[in-house]
Amino acid sequence: MPVRLLAHALMIAACLFSGILALATPSYAQLTLRVGPGSQFQPMPIAVADFAGEGDLGQRVSGIITGNLQRSGYFAPLDKSRFPERPSFDAMPRFDAWKMAGAQALVTGRVTRDSSGRLKAEFRLWDVASGQQLTGQQYVTDPNFWRRVGHIISDAVYTKITGVGGFFDTRIVFVDESGPKENRRKRLAIMDQDGANMRFLTQGDTLVVTPRYSPATQDITYMSQVEGQQPRVQVINLETGSRQVVGNFPDMTSSPRFSPDGQRIAMSLQQGGNANIFLMDLGSRSTTRVTSTAAIDTSPSFSPDGREIVFESDRGGQQQIYAMNADGSNQRRISFGDGSYSQPAWSPRGDYIAFTKRRAGGFSIGIMKPDGSGERILTEGFHNESPTWAPNGQYIMFFRDPGGQAGGKLYMVDITGRVELPVATPSFASDPTWSPLLSETR
Incomplete structure (x- = not known):
């Protein structure tokens, strides 16, 4: 004490x-x-x-x-x-x-x-x-x-x-990448938001992608794949080091994301040539299917109150952003600009949805209001992906790949688009996820 x-x-x-x-x-x-x-x-x-x-x-x-x-x-x-x-x-x-x-x-x-x-x-x-x-x-x-x-x-x-909440007392989990681009070793790593105290959470013996921090606990969910096996969603507790596979599905699971209270995970489950969104209660391990289409529905993200989910789907012919109630009702498309949209992430403040947009051979990071209005592009480049919000809803971190053999690096941009700067990592990096304020997790 x-x-x-x-x-x-x-x-x-x-x-x-x-x-x-x-x-x-x-x-x-x-x-x-x-x-x-x-x-x-x-x-x-x-x-x-x-x-x-x-x-x-x-x-x-x-x-x-x-x-x-x-x-x-x-x-x-x-x-x-x-x-x-x-x-x-x-x-x-x-x-x-x-x-x-x-x-x-x-x-x-x-x-x-x-x-x-x-x-x-x-x-x-x-x-x-x-x-x-x-x-x-x-x-x-x-x-x-x-x-x-x-x-x-x-x-x-x-x-x-x-007048904006803080974000310095936080950590970043990301995929550390080393080695040639054709044979990258990918390990989950964690560091303070200023790059200090970095350590590895996995040792590179499995493929790891799309880590996501719980908004309420010191848990990380991510997709892991052992060579020759189907990818699986896993959860690791940063305090105890315990790991568990979430579910035992016969097909590939991907794109996991915690609910705001940390008690559920939304994820995409591939079934044949299509994929749908499922919810899993981490206590009972019961699952609920919330989309049912012949398309690919993936990348779910909860609203801060847990009542809605935003996700990407190609049900209209190309990737666009859709929203629905958390039980799967009231599904509607909210992105209507030129190009394709993917990787939506709901702001912790609830006022914006961040996304990756592809058009004219380039990738942008942008934001829109929850109803799809007010779209603004914050940064553009050859290859920008994986937006993740700071807990104050004022900054977005993402990774940028300039092309060639160089590999990706992490960057952050604020919602005005006027502040953009690199985030220091020891080597190439991708798929960042921002923790909540450490003082507010349990």
Whole structure:
């Protein structure tokens, strides 16, 4: 159990998560950056001062925060050479000097150990123009969690200024690819969203594709195939390492995706020359067929409330996106643009559906509203596929293959289409899936 802290005059709320205790200070001012679709924002200049205390650990934590905010595309951290002072955590910053340096916001902090040896990290976010504190918190945790503390502070700063939920305290599961393109070794790998702490979940002795993170638990479902056998949907628990095959179907199963509560999996089951969508209850292992066509229905994705499913089907002659109630009723086509549509993924916020679109020899990543209206292309290229949402519904990660022998790499783009950048992986990568916030999983 985490060590409890005594609240003092500045601390008004407490929350407990994943071994980290946070105590929050009141907020006074309102410095905002609007980053919705159609926004013409400029990245906000922000200064993240080196955190004091505990050797170089404070500097490492502040480095995590700086890197996260810069990578979001919404902030422009000032270079330390422009800092007018090394602010003390317990004193008011020299706001006029920080304003002259070009900062609109300032983050200060301190990292120490309490009497039990646990790590205590504190931060304050300041509005430079008004000279007021926007928010501040302190966290007490095991010293091994120092990187997560940096991510959680990043989320608090990001959310306070943008009004959008955080996404830094997350992980990415993806397919790591090595070797020549004609004989790639594919392994499931997991890493923090900033590329740290990567490890392999499979050893490359089976073919693995389409991993999908549970929105509610630390479970991953994916398709696995042993040479000479039918592909099977599997589930791996990241905390225990336990693995299980989902169902014992005589034909190929593919494209698994969890329901929002993590209790069901929607998947595609091939039967002869066609495929249909089935739901499986993970507790009882009972299955329910929800589409029944002579076409190929695949890539199901639940709405955040679990009441609807979006999927792709070629029932009209080419791949298009369809939606239906979770019981299979009210099936209707929602994509009507030029080209073919595939790999739909419903945003965690429920406001958009991401998709892959193929037309004129290229592949695009785009979004549309759940009724198919408001289609917008976010990025285009030779080969872009496999969109997956950040838990805040503000960013989409995908993989891009430039063609030739090079192999794919991961990228992320925000829903405005103005922020696009590569995601660091040690080698070629494909099929990313984004975790929920780690503090919100069970």
